Amino acid sequence: MAAIIIDGKVVSASVRERIKAEVSEMDIKPGLAVIIVGSDPASHVYVRNKKRGCEEVGFNSWVYELPEETAEDELLALIDKLNGEDNVHGILVQLPLPKHINESAVTERIVPEKDVDAFHAVNAGKILKGEDTLLPCTPAGIMELLSHYDIPVRGRRCVVIGRSNIVGKPTALLLLAADGTVTVCHSKTNDLPAVTREADILVSAVGIAGFVTADMVKPGAVVIDVGMNRDKDGKLCGDVDFPAVSDIASYITPVPGGVGPMTISMLLRNTLTAAKNIIKTN
Ligand code: NAP
Numbered sequence: 001m002a003a004i005i006i007d008g009k010v011v012s013a014s015v016r017e018r019i020k021a022e023v024s025e026m027d028i029k030p031g032l033a034v035i036i037v038g039s040d041p042a043s044h045v046y047v048r049n050k051k052r053g054c055e056e057v058g059f060n061s062w063v064y065e066l067p068e069e070t071a072e073d074e075l076l077a078l079i080d081k082l083n084g085e086d087n088v089h090g091i092l093v094q095l096p097l098p099k100h101i102n103e104s105a106v107t108e109r110i111v112p113e114k115d116v117d118a119f120h121a122v123n124a125g126k127i128l129k130g131e132d133t134l135l136p137c138t139p140a141g142i143m144e145l146l147s148h149y150d151i152p153v154r155g156r157r158c159v160v161i162g163r164s165n166i167v168g169k170p171t172a173l174l175l176l177a178a179d180g181t182v183t184v185c186h187s188k189t190n191d192l193p194a195v196t197r198e199a200d201i202l203v204s205a206v207g208i209a210g211f212v213t214a215d216m217v218k219p220g221a222v223v224i225d226v227g228m229n230r231d232k233d234g235k236l237c238g239d240v241d242f243p244a245v246s247d248i249a250s251y252i253t254p255v256p257g258g259v260g261p262m263t264i265s266m267l268l269r270n271t272l273t274a275a276k277n278i279i280k281t282n
Helices: 008-024 041-057 072-083 103-109 121-129 137-148 168-177 192-196 260-281
Strands: 031-037 060-066 090-093 157-161 181-185 201-204 222-225
Touching: 008 041, 008 137, 008 260, 031 041, 031 072, 031 260, 041 060, 041 260, 060 072, 072 090, 072 103, 090 260, 121 168, 137 168, 137 222, 137 260, 157 168, 157 192, 168 181, 168 201, 181 192
Parallel strands: 031 060, 031 090, 157 181, 157 201, 201 222
Antiparallel strands: none
16 A cells, blocks of 8 residues: 655644744744855755745844855854844854854854754753753654654654764654654664664665665655655655655655755744743843
């Protein structure tokens, strides 16, 4: 039987509706500042979509477009200024940054309360400890998809392929916090298919088109495809061999239209959470 397709656009729209409703009841507008350095076209598209998302839910937003040759000190000074501004509740620096800028120094400069990407070591540490905090957007989006479709995590075997700080590791921690039994795989994993075939919930965050084939998936598994790749015709695709795997999985996310649409919605949710937390403590 063919798998149920998890519709990220529908879930994302419902998240945004809830945010919009909450914002309409608030005395202040949550505000997101986005900084982009350089002229990478894909990054500019992402930033435009983030700004559009803010407008859709009634947030203030500001985009700072800095030239490629911006010095690290200048960027840090702008972050310091935004850290101190009362109407800015979330700050995001679009990655990747030009090579002469130390990415880690930049992400660590944003105060943790406004770190809506949740890349700061304080937020990463709180996730590790299972404490309440802003959650990294893509992993939070995956959890939202599972919850929206009433897919239980508790007690189930979860396998995450990929161990990046942005996707793989935090996804594993969120699944663990939801009482999953979690295995993290990477490029040095021995006999990967034997591990992935044990998964009730399989998350792939590798970045290779067609990487997850049907023989790597247990019949009835839930398959979450985080990959964003181009196939040989230049078309956007995920890591998973969708036609073959959707024949044996119980649920599957498509690419595009699965995890992707969730990421900006989770950024908006983080900005709302940050605004509420900041208002509470002021
Ligand atoms: P990344 O930093 O390049 O990490 C890729 C991971 O895959 C690494 O941990 C790597 O293992 C592992 N890997 C590579 N080849 C492997 C192999 N042959 N077998 C097993 N594991 C292998 O990438 P990322 O930032 O996590 O992103 C992963 C994918 O998700 C990309 O396609 C990216 O575009 C996409 N993405 C999508 C969204 C979204 O909103 N949908 C958001 C973020 C990322 P090692 O650690 O051993 O090298």
